[in-house]
Amino acid sequence: MSTFMGTVRNHFDAVANHVLGQLAEGEAATLNLSAEDTLYVRFNANRVRQNTDVQQMGLSLQLQSQGRTVEQSCTLGGLQEADQALLTDVLNACRAEVQVLDVDPNQVPIVNHGSSSEEFPGDLVAPQNLVPAILESAAGCDLAGLYAGGVVIRANRNSAGQSHWFATESFFLDYSLYDGPKAAKGSYAGARWDAQQWAANIARTRDLLGKLKRPTVNVQPGQYRTYLAPRAFADVLGMMGWNALSAAAWKQGRSPFKKLVEREAKFSLLLSFGENFGLALTPRFNSLGEVSDSQLPLMEAGELRSLLVNSRTAKEYGLTGNAAGEGEAPRSLDVACGTLAEADILKAIGTGLYLSNVHYLNWSDPVSARVTGMTRYACFWVENGEIVGPINDLRWDESLYDALGTKLLALTNWADIDPACETYYTRALGGSRVPGALVEGWTFTL
16 A cells, blocks of 8 residues: 555544544534645656656535535645644634525535545556656657656545545556647556557557648538547547536536437437446545445436436435536546447548547537537548548537437447546546547538
8 A cells, every 4th residue: 555545544534533523513514635646747859848746635624504504625734733723723714604604505414424445556657767668669759748647535524424535546648749730649547557558559649640741631611420539539528527417407407418318319329328436537425425336327328317416406406316526527437339440440431530639629509419629639531441631620510419319320349548637736536438439420610
C-alpha cells in the first residue's frame, strides 16, 4: 500500500473524529476529502518543459441545522493539531452562515449509508525512469503533452457513523505529435505502465501524423458516412452528461432526451451502456456517501432503462434515487462493443470521413438532442476504402436521435478507456470506456 494512502487515511480519521465530536444537539455534518500525490510532467518538442510533484488534501464540511444546509471547504496542511483548529474555525463559520439561510424544503437528511473501503494499487514507472520511458519511443517526433501519475483519494465521513474510502494509483499521458501546424493526438492511460503498449500506442499516432502529409482534400458541406474513433465518440457521448440523463433536467423540461424518456423515440438496437464502477475510474459513493451498484444499466438495445437520480431530485419529484452524483451525469460510462474489426474500418467507410477527434461540442438544439462541434487533429477523407488525405476543419451538426438511432451502422469490437484528464485545482477522477462508431450520413454544415 502506498505510504501516502496510509498517511492520509490516518490524518483524515483524526481530523474527522475531532470536528464531528464538536457537533451540538440538532447538528449533523458530512465531510468529503479529496487528496492526491501526483507527478506532473509537461513535454514540448520532445523535451521536458516542466515537472513538479503535488501532494495536497482538500476537505469540505457540510453542516445541517434547523432545516438548513451550508457547506464550506478548506485545504489541509497535514499537521494534525493545526488542521483540527482549522476545521473548528470552518465549523463555526458554517454555524454563523446557517443562521441567515432559508429553510430548505428539499433537504436530504444526513443518515448512515454504511461503510466501504476500496484501494487499487498500480504499477507506475519510477519517477527517475519516466522521462526516458516516454521519450525513447518518441525519438524523432515533436511531442507535446502532459503526464500525470500517482495516487488519487476520495473519502467520506458523517456524524451518523458513515465511512467511505477510495484510493487508486493510475496515470494518463495526453499528448500530440506535431508536423509544423498539423498534429495527431493520442493518449495512453492505465494503472500499469507497459513499455510495449506505449510503443504500439505512439506508433499508431505516428502513422496518423504521416498520413497528414498527404495533400489536403477540400470537403464540401453535406452528409457523409463517418467513422468516429473511440476518443471522438467518447466526446459525443459525453454530451449525455449535459442534462440528457439527468432526472431533474427531465422533470424541469430541460432534458435533450425527453422523447427518449417518454418513449416517443428509441436509439439503435446496437447501443447499450451503463455505469460500470468496476473500471476503478472513480468511487462508487457520491458526496452524500450513498453507494451505487457496481453496475447500473442506463440503456439496453436502444431503450432507456434508467435516468440518473440523486436523492435531492428523488425527494423533490417523488422518484427513486440510484446514488447519482449531484450533477446527475455519468461518472464511469461503459459502452458495449459491437462487431466491427479495426482492420475493416476503412472498408466499412467506403467513401466518407474518418474522425480521430472532435472538439467545441455544445447543444445546438436541445429539444431534438442536436449537437454541434468541430473536427480536430487527424481527420481524413476516405475513398473506396483508402485514406486519400487530411481535411480542413469542418463544423458538424447532428441529432443524437439520428446518429445513435437509425444512422448508427456499427460499433467496433474493442473499446478504449478515455480517462478524465482535467487538472484544475486537483486531478480529476472518472471517465469512460467507449468503442468506435460508424454512422451513416453525419451532417457537416460549414
